[in-house]
Amino acid sequence: MIRVHELRKAFGETLAVESVSFEAPQGRITGLLGPNGAGKTTTLRMISTMVAPDGGSAQVDGLDVQTHREQVRRRLGVLPDARGLYPRLTARENVRYFGQLHDLDDDAIDREIGRLFALLDMGALADRRVHGFSQGERMKVVIARALVHRPTHVMLDEPTNGLDVMSTRAMRDVIRGLRDEGRCVVFSSHVMQEVAALCDEIVVIARGRVVAQGTPESLCEQTGKANLEDAFVAAIGTDEGLAR
Amino acid sequence: MKWRHVWVVLRKELRDGLRDRRSLFSALVFPLIGPVLVVVMFRFIAQQQAIDEPVPLPVIGAEHAPGLVEYLRQHDIDVREPPADAGEAVRTGEAPAVLVIPADYGDRFRASRSVRVELMVDNSRNETRSKVRRARRVLEAYAAGIGAQRLLLRGIDPQIAAPVAVAEVDLATAQQLAANVLNVIPMFVMMAAFIGGMYVATDSTAGERERGSLEPLLANPVSRTALVLGKWLATATLSGTSLLLTLVTAGVALSRAPLEELGVQASFGLDQAAVVCLVMLPVALLAAGLQLVVATFARSFREAQTYLSVLTLAPMLPGVMLTVMPLDQARWTLVVPILGQQQVLMDVIRGDAIGPAQLLVPSVIVLVLGLVCVRATAWLFGRERIVFGG
Secondary structure, three states: OEEEEEEEEEEOOEEEEEEEEEEEOOOOEEEEEOOOOOOHHHHHHHHOOOOOOOEEEEEEOOEEOOOOHHHHHHHEEEEOOOOOOOOOOEHHHHHHHHHHHOOOOHHHHHHHHHHHHHHOOOOOOOOOEOOOOOHHHHHHHHHHHHHOOOOOEEEEEOOOOOOOHHHHHHHHHHHHHHHHOOOEEEEEEOEHHHHHHHOOEEEEEEOOEEEEEEOHHHHHHHHOOOOHHHHHHHHHOOOOOOEO | OOHHHHHHHHHHHHHHHHOOHHHHHHHHHHHHHHHHHHHHHHHHHHHHOOOOOOEEEEEEOHHHOHHHHHHHHHOOEEEEOOOOOHHHHHHOOOOOEEEEOOOOHHHHHHOOOOOOOEEEEOOOOOOOHHHHHHHHHHHHHHHHHHHHHHHHHOOOOHHHHOOOOOOOOOOOOHHHHHHHHHHHHHHHHHHHHHHHOHHHHHHOOHHHHHHOOHHHHHOOOOOHHHHHHHHHHHHHHHHHHHHHHHHHHHHHHHHHOOOOOOOOOOOOOHHHHHHHHHHHOOHHHHHHHHHHHHHHHOOOHHHHHHHHHHHOOOOHHHHHHHHHOOOOOOHHHHHOOOHHHHHHHHHHHOOOOOOHHHHHHHHHHHHHHHHHHHHHHHHHHOOHHHHHOO
């Protein structure tokens, strides 16, 4: 369970996040939808302890992200905005490195890598160096790296950015699978289709504030629109920065 | 901070670094170049200062002054037949100088009158200058000797005609020059420390950010200090390897250099070599630390590389100072990083005994400074500007 209460963050003069509150329970997919620059990435960075909030609070399993950084990081699997790999290491070595930094023993790492690589259908990639991988192949390694420690909470920042149709479909299956295993899944997107197709709960963010939230049905009710896309546009006030 | 994390990071960075051709190149190739260059310089000096070789001197009109010619021959001047075109021979450097003795030499000599002989030289030629000077000195010595004899014949003390006697003491011997070249070796060793780890330092900091792997890395439940310590030790491992390799090649190169011919005493035993390694190796810790902090601070990979290239010149400063300054130095230089190591190294080369203070003080100082750099880098890793750029 991730609980965010009136988070706030400014970079110099720019107020990146003004006030964001939401709850993301276990076994549900919570989508943060908003145009580019709405403050989604900064919100995720504050939850993942990478950026210190100026105000408000965020908790993961009741642990405050500022006072219990290490415990929070152990519970989180993060697919951040930056998803670089080590090109001279193989896919397996890339994932193993993060497993070791999560204090997993070799057996546990091997077991988990075997499971994830099978799930992501990347057996043929396992022992090739990452240099020269396609976008979709790289993304698989990044996902495996983020999940190797079996996190109870998963946060994905624009997970389908730059992926082709096949990879996007595979990614959606992975996200649903994580939910079905009972994990708390939070992901951000500026693509309305994506959020509509995947989310159990939707948090609509614009200009650093939450402008609407709820299940897809309740969002339509709140805005008095017949379909979800019209509801999003009504909530945000414009469709600028969004994608269908 | 867990030491297991340090070990994990160290192993990963080394594996990553060793698969990078550029980092291997810088760590392994430089150590081979430096010392070889020094040996080449030694050979060059030895050639330049071939003092015992007689000076070749073509003489025109040698038959007019058999006494003078005999004197020249006795004083290491190789009197030769004159070439067809004397002026041309001097200008092209074929002969360092040509001596011209006039036909009336005998008559004037017997009459105790001054005879004008000409020494044709080309003063724009550096390489013949010392030979010309030697020929000239022999001629002047002959003239002075004859003059003194004439005065004595007339019952006059020759000293009256020489109120001031100038004796030149030349300090720029080949030995001195060679010693100066020897001073360059510690500088090469230091530079190796800075060059060896350069790519790993850049790749694991600025490169990590540019690649977009820094943010995911920092999201792991690992202290920043552990991450930086691992990167530091990986960089220092390559720096140290490069440094040791340079020491070894320098040792081999020096054993083949014409040191004896130049009168330089630099006889190393194995125990001295061990002391040298012990004193120099910790420099890698300082070099690695400085490089990490500088490369982390840089905004991009390229910027980091530029900074680190400049940093490579840092160890040259004390080297230059040592070459310019006299060898005897104040004790306080022991606490100046790099200068301290060089001082101890020169002590070893001169065969002085090395005390525990000399062995420990410079090493502890570079270790402490290296750790300060690690601390600073870890702090930088916590800065939002550094991690996310902008």
